[in-house]
Amino acid sequence: MTTTFITTKRTDLFHQYYSNWLIIYKEGSIRDVTMKKYRLTESWLKKLAPDLRIVDLDRIAYQKLINDYAENHERQTTMDFHHQLKGAIIDALDEGLIDRDPTRKVIIKGKPPSQKKAKYLSRYELQKLLAQLKLTEQLTMDWLILLVAKTGLRFSEALAVTPKDFDFLHQTLSIDKTWNYKGEGGFLPTKNRSSIRKIKLDWQTVIQFFTLIKNLPPQKPIFVPPKKKIYNSTVNDILERHCIKADIPIISMHGLRHTHASLLLFSDVSVASVARRLGHSSINTTQRTYLHIIRELESKDIDLIMRSLSSLLS
Template identity: 70%
Template structure:
């Protein structure tokens, strides 16, 4: 049953409708990693409501679906699941398959969040971590860890780097693509247009990579020789964290560490957002709200001290 027309004599199942909807409207229009989330939502529909007719999807049936999903997931994950379904459901309402919007006033539940692992290191901890890296004459995961810590790049962006992306004379690194490490490999577009950027490099990193890149072809990914996994990089990083006796963070945590250190050093949110490739400053503000609030508290102390020194 590939089309709604072919099953018009029988009740249309919600899972079938949703599968067709994501195939028609999402496949090829969104990034593979996002498409995988829609496909995951479909697999949960098959698991939770395999035989529910689309026409029977009312508010009670939809709320029960969300509740069943929430029994195994945290609230934020349930919210994401709700958002992945809602657009398809609203289209079904517009097309007359459902009489009323069943997602209206939906209540999002979920399990209590797990204890969160540390997301970033402070400056002292980062120094200890970097001191434990084995930076040999050959490119390795340790060099990848160093570069992400110094640039704040995403893991997929760092994997896609080629020697041609390094402008050593101008001390810049161009981010213009990503590497499909979750799929079959190969270059992919960046997360968004804002992710295409030039990142200034410090002179020490320039000197180190000038030597490392000398014999690598200009268009060859410098960190990819075979299939590479995020889990492998995280395991290597975790080993260094344990050796350095600092909190264990993920590769993505190095990106958070980079941004956090810049903010604590007084770099503007706008500059941090550009360096990270965020689509807007709001994303940066939301991600690092706790740090911004801490900095604002320090600012208030400085303001109060300054005002108290003014003569009346």
């Protein structure tokens, strides 16, 4: 489809420029779920600054826009809003539509963060959770919970798993697609190229799933029944009930992915190996996500280094 881009003037409304900018630079180049976030930013921009012209977009006007948004959002959400707007603003600056970068030295505010669910479980807590699962001869959501706990898959990746993806001889699971659980179903590409990977499975998981899937259609998702939808909220509710019965912190399916990664890191698996297993686009993503764990491990390493050096003179 060919898109006609209307010539922009400095006196045009900023939200109109942003809308055109999304069509030209983002539409078709990013995932639908990411595009929805940009569209949500667009709707907030229209609501908060319906009459703001490009020519009037100075530091004070931009700070007011950010402040207005921050009144109803947490700081991290406000930061995301700022970053999505800044991309368009930098392009407007390059095009000569504005004279100075209004985002320079912006102050990001926001409401105090609400109480969050635990991000991950300890090894002992995970063991208690897995003991609660009813792992019958039929593929239920409890098996999905087990697979995510053992592999660190994203929810959409786990739903897309088919019998053909298992290589039981080499104890691997191939990840090369996701499931469109937010839409009408069907396979979608992975989040990024790094997400295409082979994950090593432990022998117990291999034996369990070999028995479960041996008679299933090789290219059909094992956790999604024909003509049915699986909702993230439904599986999170099942997981929550198991957590309550196990008397452990309540976590989400994404929290299981964090649990998997944290256990590997605490077991001295390298950050690079964890990044590959999780399908992160770069090791920097892993380091940012698990910075608190990495710092804790660094503190432990310092103690080991000091003890090792002290023993040289003993």
